Amino acid sequence: xxxxxxxxxxxxxxxxxxASELFKAQSIAEELSITSKNARALAVRAGSTAAGxxxxxxxxxxxxxxxIDAARSVNTIAISQTKIASxxxxxxxxxxxxxxxxxxxxxxxTDELKPIYDVVDERRQRLEGKIKVTLKELVDRLDExxxxxxxxxxxxxxxxxxxxxxxxxFQNSLNxxxxxxxxxxxRINTHLERARRHLAHLRNR
Amino acid sequence: MKAISIFQKGxxxxxxxxxxxxxxxxxxxxxxxxxxxxxxxxxxxxxxxELFSQMLTSVLRYTTLDNIKALFASHQDPDIISxxxxxxxxxxxxxxxxxxxxxxFIRHFGMNNIQYEPIPDEGSEMTLGNVTLQFIPAHYLHSxxxxxxxxxxxxxxxxxxxxxALDEITAPFFVEDFDAHIPKMEYFHRRxxxxxxxxxxxxxxxxxxxxxxxxxxHGGIFKGEMVNTFLDWFERLxxxxxxxx
Numbered sequence: 115x116x117x118x119x120x121x122x123x124x125x126x127x128x129x130x131x132x133a134s135e136l137f138k139a140q141s142i143a144e145e146l147s148i149t150s151k152n153a154r155a156l157a158v159r160a161g162s163t164a165a166g167x168x169x170x171x172x173x174x175x176x177x178x179x180x181x182i183d184a185a186r187s188v189n190t191i192a193i194s195q196t197k198i199a200s201x202x203x204x205x206x207x208x209x210x211x212x213x214x215x216x217x218x219x220x221x222x223x224t225d226e227l228k229p230i231y232d233v234v235d236e237r238r239q240r241l242e243g244k245i246k247v248t249l250k251e252l253v254d255r256l257d258e259x260x261x262x263x264x265x266x267x268x269x270x271x272x273x274x275x276x277x278x279x280x281x282x283x284f285q286n287s288l289n290x291x292x293x294x295x296x297x298x299x300x301r302i303n304t305h306l307e308r309a310r311r312h313l314a315h316l317r318n319r
Numbered sequence: 320m321k322a323i324s325i326f327q328k329g330x331x332x333x334x335x336x337x338x339x340x341x342x343x344x345x346x347x348x349x350x351x352x353x354x355x356x357x358x359x360x361x362x363x364x365x366x367x368x369e370l371f372s373q374m375l376t377s378v379l380r381y382t383t384l385d386n387i388k389a390l391f392a393s394h395q396d397p398d399i400i401s402x403x404x405x406x407x408x409x410x411x412x413x414x415x416x417x418x419x420x421x422x423x424f425i426r427h428f429g430m431n432n433i434q435y436e437p438i439p440d441e442g443s444e445m446t447l448g449n450v451t452l453q454f455i456p457a458h459y460l461h462s463x464x465x466x467x468x469x470x471x472x473x474x475x476x477x478x479x480x481x482x483x484a485l486d487e488i489t490a491p492f493f494v495e496d497f498d499a500h501i502p503k504m505e506y507f508h509r510r511x512x513x514x515x516x517x518x519x520x521x522x523x524x525x526x527x528x529x530x531x532x533x534x535x536x537h538g539g540i541f542k543g544e545m546v547n548t549f550l551d552w553f554e555r556l557x558x559x560x561x562x563x564x
Contacts, residue, residue: 123408123409126372126405127375127384127409130372130375133376133379133380134376134380137380138380193341193372193376196373196376199372200371203405207404
């Protein structure tokens with residue numbers, strides 16, 4: 115097995131890991147979406163003292179949607195990238211076999227293999243190029259999502275302020291919403307961090 | 320690729336992966352199963368090379384590569400195990416359980432890291448986490464060396480090509496209307512299964528097991544009363560219909 119083939123195998127494994135981390139982030143974002151809907155109902159019941167909270171729930175819903183959308187698009191990129199990497203793995207494997215044929219034939223009777231070699235090698239180069247492009251796309255999308263998710267901590271703090279203004283019967287429930295938002299934000303970030311780490315060593319090549 | 324849980328009790332879980340909307344049109348749709356117990360998982364009939372990327376991505380949502388202790392190939396067909404060479408790059412210290420008959424054939428798919436565990440003709444058992452899985456002989460259904468997987472605790476029989484149907488990609492995971500399902504599986508069974516004798520032996524063996532779910536490698540899964548309805552139907556079916564002239 116060549117080191118190039120190992121790199122390709124490493125790529126499809128790492129990218130599949132990225133997709134799985136984003137899938138987990140998506141599940142948390144879906145929970146966050148339910149939290150936001152419950153919070154909206156709570157804010158309505160709490161009446162005018164929780165009017166500010168009602169606005170915040172829209173923002174929470176937006177964050178949840180953002181994560182779900184990001185997870186979906188990263189998943190699409192990741193599946194396509196895993197496919198490209200496994201195709202590359204196969205192309206590299208094929209080239210290694212052809213090299214073995216050329217070596218075994220000691221340079222004779224291999225002329226007709228040359229065009230095949232060239233076609234596959236061209237395909238290999240194209241796949242390598244595609245991997246670089248989609249890898250960059252993947253990293254950019256992750257960084258963008260991470261940046262946008264910084265807002266969750268702000269939302270959590272503002273939620274606590276708004277909760278303190280609401281009628282005391284609702285304060286505990288509204289604080290619990292703030293806790294959930296904060297925890298969801300942290301957990302989503304952890305998955306994004308892990309996804310980023312899976313990509314870091316690929317980008318350093 | 321979609322995934323559903325068909326059994327769960329604590330850490331003991333059966334997942335079915337399939338109905339892949341991104342599948343290439345002319346490739347037959349397949350069901351892949353993953354059983355997990357404790358920290359260990361096994362993938363049953365992991366599938367062809369063309370759906371490896373979707374499968375790897377889907378599997379990692381539920382387990383880690385380190386926890387995949389084994390693969391199982393019911394027989395040697397490409398839609399069952401041609402992805403082996405790629406799994407071989409991902410899995411360390413993992414085993415492939417498959418009929419002994421196919422070892423020297425299956426190795427053609429590429430196998431440097433995974434260890435082949437040949438299953439004898441009479442079947443055998445393996446321990447996965449806290450559960451015991453039985454390999455049940457299903458020779459000539461349709462392959463000459465063929466095994467199914469029975470999980471006594473989950474009461475699930477993974478039946479390879481037995482019960483297989485050419486379902487639409489949008490079809491539900493479980494068979495809901497047996498009569499409507501027959502046209503999707505009748506020709507497949509009559510043409511692919513070569514021996515009525517083998518079929519009868521298998522039915523008699525399987526009827527002795529307690530089964531809630533029959534999980535085939537293609538098409539809808541049989542659950543509850545559908546299990547016996549399927550066995551009765553299969554018992555009546557005349558198989559091995561191809562003529563040589």
